[in-house]
Structure formats: C-alpha cells, structure tokens
Amino acid sequence: MDIEQLKKEIARIEADAQTEIDRTETVDALRGLETRLVGKKGPLGSLIGAIKEYPPEQRGQVGQTVNAAKGRVQALVETRLRQLRSAASEAEARKVAQFDPTLPGPVEPMGAVHPVTAVQWEIERIFERMGFTVEQGPEMEEEYNNFEALNIPATHPARDMQDTFWLTNGKVLRTHTSPVQHRAMIKFGAPLRIIAPGRCFRYETLDASHENTFHQVEGLMVDKNISIPNLIAMAKTLLTEVMKREVEVRVRPGFFPFVEPGIEIDMNCEICGGSGCATCKHSGWIEILPAGMVHPNVLRAGRIDPEEYTGFAFGLGLTRLAMMKYGIRDIRVLNAGDIRPIVSPRRLGGPIVSEA
Numbered sequence: 001m002d003i004e005q006l007k008k009e010i011a012r013i014e015a016d017a018q019t020e021i022d023r024t025e026t027v028d029a030l031r032g033l034e035t036r037l038v039g040k041k042g043p044l045g046s047l048i049g050a051i052k053e054y055p056p057e058q059r060g061q062v063g064q065t066v067n068a069a070k071g072r073v074q075a076l077v078e079t080r081l082r083q084l085r086s087a088a089s090e091a092e093a094r095k096v097a098q099f100d101p102t103l104p105g106p107v108e109p110m111g112a113v114h115p116v117t118a119v120q121w122e123i124e125r126i127f128e129r130m131g132f133t134v135e136q137g138p139e140m141e142e143e144y145n146n147f148e149a150l151n152i153p154a155t156h157p158a159r160d161m162q163d164t165f166w167l168t169n170g171k172v173l174r175t176h177t178s179p180v181q182h183r184a185m186i187k188f189g190a191p192l193r194i195i196a197p198g199r200c201f202r203y204e205t206l207d208a209s210h211e212n213t214f215h216q217v218e219g220l221m222v223d224k225n226i227s228i229p230n231l232i233a234m235a236k237t238l239l240t241e242v243m244k245r246e247v248e249v250r251v252r253p254g255f256f257p258f259v260e261p262g263i264e265i266d267m268n269c270e271i272c273g274g275s276g277c278a279t280c281k282h283s284g285w286i287e288i289l290p291a292g293m294v295h296p297n298v299l300r301a302g303r304i305d306p307e308e309y310t311g312f313a314f315g316l317g318l319t320r321l322a323m324m325k326y327g328i329r330d331i332r333v334l335n336a337g338d339i340r341p342i343v344s345p346r347r348l349g350g351p352i353v354s355e356a
C-alpha cells in the first residue's frame, strides 16, 4: 500500500482502538487490550513489520507515521486508565462512607456441644450407615404408649421398676424411649429399622449414676429372621465405634415385659478400668444396653404379625455412655450447668475431675 493508503489504514485502526478502549471496564482488561493493540502481532505491529516492503527512501516516513499512531493509541490507553482508577477510588470512598462503626462486630461462636449431644450425633451417624432412620417421640407421653403398648398393664408389678412422674392431664413424662417403638410400628409397619434418641424422666434417688432426667437411645429392628446374635453383633459394633477401642461386654439375662428373651449388655467401666468405683457401684461394669427380642404382644399392639416377623429392641443409656466416653464420674454435673468440673482438664490430656 502507498503512503496515502497507509495513513487511511492507520486512521481506521485508531478509530477502532478508541471504541475498544472506551468499552473497557477494568484496569486489567485495559492492560490486556493495550498489549494486543500495540504489540508486535497487533494491527500497528504488523504495519511496522511490513516497513521493509517499502522503497528505502520511504521507510523513514512510514516508520515515523506508524510510531506516531502507536504513541496516540498509548495516550488513549493512559486517558482511559485514569478514568477507571478514579471511578474505582470513588467507589471505594462511597464504601467507606457507608461503613457504620457503631454496628456490632462479627460474633465469635462460644462454647461447645454438650457431651450427650456429641455422642448422640455420633450414634445417629453409625446407625444411619446401617440403614436405620432417626425417629422422635414426645417427652409428655400417653400412659398407653409408655406402658400398655409395651406389655405392661396397669396392674403389672413391672410398673414399679420405673418411678414415674404423672401429670395432672393423665399423661406421663416418658420413663424411657421405648414408647417410640410402638409409635414407629404404627407409623411404618414392618420391616422396620429405627433409632429414637431422647430425654427420659424418672422419680429417682439421685447418685453418681442416676439422674431424674437422662437420655436414652431406643433401637428397633423388625424383619424376617432377626435373632439375638444380630443384636449382640450390633451392640459390640456400636460400643466399639463410640468408645474408639475394643469394648469388653458382658451379657446377662434381664427382665423387661416388652422383650422375650431379655438381656442386659454391660460394658467394662471406663472410669476405674473395671476395679470398682462409685460410678459403677463398685462392680467394674456399667449397665448400658438392656435389650432383647421384641415380645409378640408388643408386635401385635403395633399391628405387626409375630408369626411373620421377629425383631430386636434395645434401650441404650446414652447419658451413661457419654460419661464413659468422656470420663465423667458423676452424672449430676451433666445437667448442672456448672461447666467447671467437666471442662479443660480432659482437653489438656488429664482425667475429668469430679468427686462422686
């Protein structure tokens, strides 16, 4: 192209450059565009590369023309850069003007999950992995669900095993989580796998291992061909996973009207290592998991045919398990709200101190 055509081409390149530069919204985008416009491979760069194609006497003029255009494009970039920077600092200034130093600062979360809640969550995760769902029942329960549906009629001496808080509306504060068994059977039918963690209440004489308000986790599995070995295997897995060690268990016969046969699964006392202390009533064992095969009357009350289905149930003493896991000697500190006896020493690696 001759010099005149070259000048027209440069004018077109500059006009395009102006449009593109005006459209940029950020400093980074502008820097990228600048590199493209004035770089060797850009429109002006390729004109410089073509200088050698002009006759030697015209090369100086071509070079000057193209370089002058390059200078003008860079000036356009600088102008836009100033505009973008001042817009950014105005935005920043607006932000500062909006800042209200009287607003409260970010709140640091304080405290920690209660040991019973921590173990409950852990147990829920373990059972969810085994295909159980987590159910809930009311703490103020129908007398029927707490007793009759569980094969404990009004005149049955087993009612004396659980000293009950009776309410003036005829209901009870549930003495165990077992009424959720009945509720779940009615709700889901068979087959069935549920756990039901929750608070229970008994009119107890308080000591290091008895509270009037404590937590249990009920478990219920109903299916075809369920047997006691399934129950013992499940109990061992559960206790070993929660305690993060191989737990020693002892299985004894136990009586509960809602199971037949009934068993008591005890674990060796974590506090004294089995030698005997106030927490384990000097026996070396902690009564932790009463259980058994669901009584046919309980299945019938839950509208499940005992000829077709069998099941196991257990009522884990969740509060006592939390005490074992965290080395808490006295159950009463868990509801007391005074955290001094149960915090820091364990975190620092020492035993939790609380005199029974």
Ligand code: FA5
Pocket (backbone or CB within 6 Å): 175, 176, 177, 178, 202, 204, 209, 210, 211, 212, 213, 214, 215, 216, 256, 258, 259, 262, 287, 288, 289, 290, 291, 292, 313, 314, 315, 316, 317, 318, 319, 320, 331
């Ligand atoms: C029951 O409550 C039965 N419902 C358990 C059950 C369910 C048996 C299903 C068979 C089939 P028990 O009264 O033993 O059983 O209580 C169960 C657990 O709750 C005990 O092992 C103990 O760990 C805990 N527990 C009972 N009473 C208290 C209390 N006052 N304070 C703290 N924990 C308690």
